[in-house]
Amino acid sequence: MAKKGVLLVNLGTPDSPSTADVRKYLNEFLMDGRVIDVNPALRTVLVKGIIVPFRAPKSAKLYQAIWDKQTGSPLMHYSLLQQAALQQRLGDAYMVELAMRYQSPSIESALQRLKEALVSEIQVIPLFPQYASASTGSVQEKVMRLVKEWQTIPTISFLNSFHDNELMIETFADNAQKYQPETYDHILFSFHGLPQRQLKKCDHTQSYCLQVNDCCDTLNDTNKLCYSAQSHDTARLIAAKMNLSKDRYTVCFQSRLGSDPWVQPYTSEIIATLAKEGKKRLLVFCPAFVSDCLETVFEVTHEYGDEFKALGGEHVQLVESLNNAPKWIDALEKMVIA
Numbered sequence: 001m002a003k004k005g006v007l008l009v010n011l012g013t014p015d016s017p018s019t020a021d022v023r024k025y026l027n028e029f030l031m032d033g034r035v036i037d038v039n040p041a042l043r044t045v046l047v048k049g050i051i052v053p054f055r056a057p058k059s060a061k062l063y064q065a066i067w068d069k070q071t072g073s074p075l076m077h078y079s080l081l082q083q084a085a086l087q088q089r090l091g092d093a094y095m096v097e098l099a100m101r102y103q104s105p106s107i108e109s110a111l112q113r114l115k116e117a118l119v120s121e122i123q124v125i126p127l128f129p130q131y132a133s134a135s136t137g138s139v140q141e142k143v144m145r146l147v148k149e150w151q152t153i154p155t156i157s158f159l160n161s162f163h164d165n166e167l168m169i170e171t172f173a174d175n176a177q178k179y180q181p182e183t184y185d186h187i188l189f190s191f192h193g194l195p196q197r198q199l200k201k202c203d204h205t206q207s208y209c210l211q212v213n214d215c216c217d218t219l220n221d222t223n224k225l226c227y228s229a230q231s232h233d234t235a236r237l238i239a240a241k242m243n244l245s246k247d248r249y250t251v252c253f254q255s256r257l258g259s260d261p262w263v264q265p266y267t268s269e270i271i272a273t274l275a276k277e278g279k280k281r282l283l284v285f286c287p288a289f290v291s292d293c294l295e296t297v298f299e300v301t302h303e304y305g306d307e308f309k310a311l312g313g314e315h316v317q318l319v320e321s322l323n324n325a326p327k328w329i330d331a332l333e334k335m336v337i338a
């Protein structure tokens with residue numbers, strides 16, 4: 001009997017931490033019109049003329065700092081473990097492929113393997129808990145662009161978000177327990193940032209997101225696919241699971257690029273405020289990622305850790321990502337079989 005195909009897709013990572021490979025990765029990533037959503041001519045000037053030439057050598061150093069001699073990029077390492085664990089759970093009736101939106105393994109090659117295996121259907125699971133056009137939307141578009149060329153197109157389904165997945169929420173909360181959250185002065189839920197204009201473009205009413213006070217405090221029909229609103233919901237659910245009161249945690253957004261406004265508050269500003277208030281120990285979740293990566297391992301532990309200490313703080317502790325935690329693999333299995 002034909003197998004069912006599952007395609008896990010994460011963002012991507014350079015093939016190696018060399019400046020040349022980081023340049024190649026950043027060029028492909030940032031030339032995506034859903035990531036830098038300005039007109040193509042301006043994007044080319046910004047990316048190829050300004051951002052990549054300046055950023056590639058700096059980013060290469062950051063990647064070198066997190067690159068493991070044996071296992072390479074953490075994002076790739078954990079993605080491969082997730083693929084293998086899910087394949088084992090699902091057994092022979094399924095074929096689980098892993099692809100990266102940028103660089104390798106490409107979505108094209110993974111789809112080709114599924115096509116050659118004559119799978120009866122393909123379930124595409126972009127590995128981003130919260131929907132954003134720049135992440136999930138880009139994966140969906142890429143898959144659709146590729147399969148539109150096929151003569152016979154199998155049943156294809158796309159998961160567009162899983163920000164409130166119960167087992168995912170539990171895994172994040174479980175991962176925090178070994179740090180004894182009650183011993184920390186404050187807890188941060190630090191999500192990857194996004195330009196504000198990308199949030200506004202996702203609001204089909206054009207009158208709700210960032211227009212109404214506290215627009216992310218509840219999820220409703222208008223903002224149900226808003227990245228910021230979904231991020232706040234994920235944080236609320238993890239906080240509820242941990243019995244955290246509202247004054248014990250803050251939702252914030254990291255890794256801003258360029259001078260346009262991004263979703264706020266910015267993690268670095270919150271860290272500075274907390275240091276000024278005399279807080280000494282911070283516990284940080286990064287629930288926009290399902291695997292540890294540059295944004296968690298380096299940005300939180302080193303960059304924010306150093307910033308906090310320079311302002312009088314003592315310790316910033318990252319709660320590791322979902323990685324290959326068995327409960328997270330349960331969550332993936334349920335997404336496929338549901």
Ligand SMILES: C=CC1=C(C)c2cc3[nH]c(cc4nc(cc5[nH]c(cc1n2)c(C)c5CCC(=O)O)C(CCC(=O)O)=C4C)c(C)c3C=C
Nearest residue numbers: 011012013035036059075128132134135192257293294295
């Ligand atoms: C305009 C720029 C960017 C947008 C929009 C953006 C959205 C976005 N990104 C992720 C997930 C990841 N991003 C990662 C790295 C990364 N992101 C940007 C820029 C934008 N991201 C840059 C320039 C970089 C490279 C880092 C650097 O050079 O310093 C990563 C880590 C990859 C790794 O190999 O570890 C992830 C994961 C999401 C989910 C998202 C939309 C919400």
Ligand SMILES: [Fe+2]
Nearest residue numbers: 011192193255
């Ligand atoms: Fe990013």
Ligand SMILES: [Fe+2]
Nearest residue numbers: 209223226229
């Ligand atoms: Fe919103």
